[in-house]
Amino acid sequence: MKLQHLRGTEDLFPRETFLWNTVESRYRDLFHQYNYHEIRTPLLELTALFQRGIGESTDIVQKEMYTFSDRGGRSVSLRPEATASVVRAYLQHKIYGEAQPAKYYYIGPMFRYERPQTGRNRQFHQTGVEALGSEDPALDAEIITLAWRLLTLLGLKNNYLLLNSIGCHQCRPPYISQFTAFLEDKRERLCHDCQRRLEMNPLRVLDCKQKACQDTIDGAPTILDELCISCGDHFQRVQSYLQGVDVPYQLEEGLVRGLDYYTRTTFEIIDTNLGAQDAILGGGRYDGLAEEIGERRVPGIGFAMGLERLLISIKKEGLSFPQSTSPELYLVKIGEVHPQAFCQLQRLRDKGIRTEMDYLGRSVKGQMKAANRCNARYTLILGEEELKRGKVLLRHMESGEEEQVPLQALPDYCLERLKGRTNSTSTS
Numbered sequence: 567m568k569l570q571h572l573r574g575t576e577d578l579f580p581r582e583t584f585l586w587n588t589v590e591s592r593y594r595d596l597f598h599q600y601n602y603h604e605i606r607t608p609l610l611e612l613t614a615l616f617q618r619g620i621g622e623s624t625d626i627v628q629k630e631m632y633t634f635s636d637r638g639g640r641s642v643s644l645r646p647e648a649t650a651s652v653v654r655a656y657l658q659h660k661i662y663g664e665a666q667p668a669k670y671y672y673i674g675p676m677f678r679y680e681r682p683q684t685g686r687n688r689q690f691h692q693t694g695v696e697a698l699g700s701e702d703p704a705l706d707a708e709i710i711t712l713a714w715r716l717l718t719l720l721g722l723k724n725n726y727l728l729l730n731s732i733g734c735h736q737c738r739p740p741y742i743s744q745f746t747a748f749l750e751d752k753r754e755r756l757c758h759d760c761q762r763r764l765e766m767n768p769l770r771v772l773d774c775k776q777k778a779c780q781d782t783i784d785g786a787p788t789i790l791d792e793l794c795i796s797c798g799d800h801f802q803r804v805q806s807y808l809q810g811v812d813v814p815y816q817l818e819e820g821l822v823r824g825l826d827y828y829t830r831t832t833f834e835i836i837d838t839n840l841g842a843q844d845a846i847l848g849g850g851r852y853d854g855l856a857e858e859i860g861e862r863r864v865p866g867i868g869f870a871m872g873l874e875r876l877l878i879s880i881k882k883e884g885l886s887f888p889q890s891t892s893p894e895l896y897l898v899k900i901g902e903v904h905p906q907a908f909c910q911l912q913r914l915r916d917k918g919i920r921t922e923m924d925y926l927g928r929s930v931k932g933q934m935k936a937a938n939r940c941n942a943r944y945t946l947i948l949g950e951e952e953l954k955r956g957k958v959l960l961r962h963m964e965s966g967e968e969e970q971v972p973l974q975a976l977p978d979y980c981l982e983r984l985k986g987r988t989n990s991t992s993t994s
């Protein structure tokens with residue numbers, strides 16, 4: 567049997583991880599500007615957390631979780647998303663006793679057994695933010711603004727924001743009754759999945775992509791008309807905050823999202839670079855989730871962005887990011903100077919200079935080629951002759967300019983030369 571990675575998972579080599587890390591460091595700074603700080607929760611949780619948090623009737627819990635019994639006979643699952651885990655951690659560690667709201671972000675792998683295609687993986691990565699402990703509509707607007715700024719900061723332009731409110735536990739049930747009554751005699755026209763959804767979670771029919779279902783629900787009562795006074799007021803305020811900071815949005819009454827914990831505000835950003843899987847990020851408010859998993863009412867709101875989708879979009883737009891990981895200096899050895907070369911390399915590295923040398927016994931020509939291949943800016947040529955004279959040859963790879971540098975002063979001299987060290991790479 568040939569051993570390969572599992573379908574729907576990926577190996578990321580340095581060319582890719584470099585890009586991921588660069589992008590990541592940009593948005594970490596943005597999160598800190600908004601006072602969100604990193605939380606790390608386990609990849610493995612009790613299955614019950616997701617059953618209760620995400621909801622038994624959702625596709626994620628019904629068909630997509632990696633669930634198994636551990637050696638202690640507990641049913642555990644690889645996390646399909648992180649919101650339920652963040653809320654579990656918040657409750658478990660009694661963070662509600664500290665200053666509120668608690669504002670977190672996370673970056674990491676999630677697991678869903680879905681049919682793999684471009685932008686849809688079985689192990690994928692999300693970065694997300696969650697704010698817990700406040701119902702203030704300004705917090706909804708802050709989270710949505712942060713999501714929008716995140717994409718503009720990275721230079722993505724081909725996207726638009728969809729916004730909705732799906733009400734609360736008071737106004738939603740009467741709306742659902744109206745909606746199911748509307749569909750009562752049209753049930754056969756719905757796709758197979760929606761006929762099932764109608765039984766278990768009728769609102770999900772609203773965001774089915776099938777044309778037949780969309781045609782069938784045409785003319786159905788809309789949730790925005792049925793919001794209770796307090797949800798309506800909350801939603802109005804969210805919108806006025808967004809207008810105040812010029813975040814453009816479109817109301818989308820069908821946006822109910824695929825997880826059961828949402829209440830009130832829901833939103834998604836669609837990226838038109840992406841093709842079929844075009845939701846680059848999604849989120850919403852989940853004021854009932856903490857009660858579902860921990861019997862304490864804690865309002866919360868957040869979103870998560872798919873990093874594979876983000877990277878696809880960045881590449882499609884051919885965006886450039888500063889590159890700073892290739893060696894700045896490649897040490898080329900002439901003759902038997904290995905111990906001295908090794909020491910010089912270490913002196914340079916101790917000064918923070920990125921350096922490399924040959925470990926394969928290549929000829930001088932071969933070493934120059936290797937230096938070229940790894941994009942080194944300078945080569946440093948060191949042989950017995952140079953050691954005797956106490957001087958080495960520093961060569962700028964692009965211009966071919968050469969200079970003799972005293973060995974003693976080498977690290978400081980190179981540091982001076984390398985000032986303004988970043989160069990740029992394109993993703994296209």
Ligand code: HAM
Pocket residue numbers: 646647648649678680685686687688690691692694695696824825845846847848849850851852867868869870871872873874875
């Ligand atoms: P979600 O809509 O299930 O929401 O996922 C958020 C994002 O993760 C999607 O917009 C997409 O970019 C990415 N994503 C989801 N599934 C896959 C997949 N199979 N392959 C690649 N990317 C994928 C949540 O997960 C919620 N926890 C978001 C949230 C946070 N709501 C409140 N707080």
